[in-house]
Amino acid sequence: MKEQYLHYLWESKRLPLQKLTLVDGGPLIILDFGKLNHDTGPDIFNAKLYLEELTWSGNVEMHVNSSDWYKHGHQNDPSYDNVVLHVVYNYDEAVFVKGRELPTLELKDVLDLEHYKNYQHVFKKDENLPCQKELENNKLLVFQQVSVAFAHRFNRKIEELKSVFKLAKNDYKQVLHYLLFQSFGGRVNKLPFQQLAQLLPYQLLLREAWDIQRLEAVMLGAAGLLQEANNHPYTDELKKHWHFLQKKYGIAMMDASAWRFSGVRPSSFPNLKIIQLAHFIVQWKYEVVPFQANNLEVLRRKFNDNISAFWEYHYSFKSTTLKKHETQLSEKAQNIIFINAFALFFWFRGKQKGNDGDLQLAMDILLSLPPEENTILDKWQKRGVDMENAFDTQALLEQNQFFCSDRKCLHCKIGNFILSNKA
Template sequence: MNEDFLYYVWQYKLFSSTSLSTSDGLKIHIKKAGTHNKNEGPDFLNAHIEIDNQLWVGNVEMHLKSSDWYLHKHEEDANYDAVILHVVWDYDADIYMKNNKSLPTLELKNRVDKNILENYNRLIFQKQNWIPCENQLEFVDKFLIDNWLERLYFERLEQKSIIIKELLNESNYDFEAVLFQLIAKNFGLKINGEAFLQLSKSIDFSVVRKVRFNENQLTALLFGQAGFLGDEIEDNYHQELKKEYEYLKHKYQLKSISKNTFQFFRMRPQNFPTIRIAQLAALFFTHQNLFSRLMNISKKEEFYEIFNFGIQEFWQTHYTFVKVSKKSTKKLTKTFIDLILINTILPLKFVYLNNRNEFLNDDFLKQIKSEKNSIISKFSDLKIEAKNAMESQALLTLKNNYCTKKRCLHCAIGNNLLRK
């Protein structure tokens, strides 16, 4: 039992309201339960409650035991002076306000349906399952699950929009600059994502705008800022880039990061930071108006077309600056492009459209295949199949934000099972 369950029972009135009375026998009639307060102070604000035929407007505080009022020292806190009702699971002590008057207290222990309590205990205190409700999912209506997943996808977009808004504030709402930073971070994947973000933020995007028409200059800028042009290497291409970067560094007063920021260990060669930097340079050289193009596309095939570009000839026979390898085009795979769409383009478009009081159409995401990872596979074992990327993103949110944290009371599936 925890206080979250009490909040849930109170908010949705899942208790018997017949002959409600305080611990000292005063009749209670709840007109308005109040608004759940997730900040400091009483648990529910602006409640309307009749006590002994007199209407009171104020706050409600909730505890497992009435004596917790003193344990939490609420009697010393002015924030609790406007509490009109103390709602507890177990009434174990009288509580008095500063004026020495008894605080009206409602005990819920014998008023909650035992099935709800049993369902709650079955969900929250089940320690063996991968998710709390895995043995009960078959009893949940598919329509409810589908609707909940759609809501969870937009919740995930809201979460991703937090970092986007932070970057927009830092760049004075330059969407092109933020697109560059987000794509760079995505090119680094999990292992090098933060290093690539650091690289992109080390360059004022105005410099990228000036040099992106010259592929050698843009490539030199990115490799130089990443610290890969500091070594003495007997290679004409490396020396050419180094010379170009020295000119740019002096002209724009640039300061590079360390190449040691980037990880190569246990990575597939196609994911080496050097290859991803070369591809990043090629992308922004090939498409001068990348942001506007991406914001106006509605079919995934057009996205694949944009990200179908070639890199400089040197990188077709190299994975690093020092070793020749078998020639390969090193184009982005569709799986990698899908990750860029899911994690970068669509969240940015979501924020961009919100700024224009427009809404993101989720039909596009339904065109993209579901991601493949251990969480999606496990849900598949439980007969919840992700048919597309929207549903796979939603399932990741469900697992990480609800199931793992046992937030069943805040989950549509958990709510449905609790009330069965």
């Protein structure tokens, strides 16, 4: 028996509601099933139950065995003090909360065993997805789950931004500044770029955006990378600017070891990325509004600033290339910025303000961008799933990471459809 299956039974209301009694023989009536909690804490929030001749509102916790309450240490966690019902497959031990025995519902003798056997068969662990046939034949169902996965991805990401927003004293531009920096960092250098964004608030960068060399100097200097530069007219000038600006603003400097070069393509080395970001800021100057998704080309042109010839033969300060290379951000890389910075920003602001216009703008940006490309998305394509734009690919990345990889089929519309048709 899996606890996840118990969650599914509760959430889908697939229980013999007329036959439910507590282990002490008392009646149980579920007035409101509450909401499944995907975070830490009790499994179900805000349920409403009639038990012990009273109506109770509170949380519900689920376990395979009732003794798991103690194995999981819930007796030491105050967040479980408001649990009003313990739902278990097997009752093997009484549980007490603040000296009072917790009302318990045992499901072992009331489960639909045929349904559980179907669940075990359909969702058994193997290399193939149990939904492969539905992916190919039921496009409407796939579309519905793609929409669920997209909302899950963007809502999960904006939860991470709430602390940034609070630290920024509810300054939306600082949130966009933070997103812009981390999107330039990519998967490998995301964290040091976040740190750099916090060291250099956008107001400081705007004050120096009148001169590209000063902006390059303050960003490379604060990153701790400029001190690695050898003597060269270009880098010598950057160092002069940095020494002045560091004293002017009292800027702390990062340790250069925070940046990762190993396993990173030269075109994504932090030095060059910081330079590209500095040039974009000089051209853009944090002009958030007005902004239209159908005018992405206007914003795209701001990536095309002329970068110093020094970078045509360098990816970092430690290496020189014999062959001249492209210094400007590719169109594919620009699209990543539009997805992970701008679309996510408008989704965040829309959720914070309850503004449907911002939410629609985020959607419009994603729908206007071509589908992303990587090995995970290649697999989805081979499974027969259509990908027309960045909305689809963002959703499928989430579907892979949070539903399919961990076999959370019971939280997926496709999985629920398969199981309901097998039962």
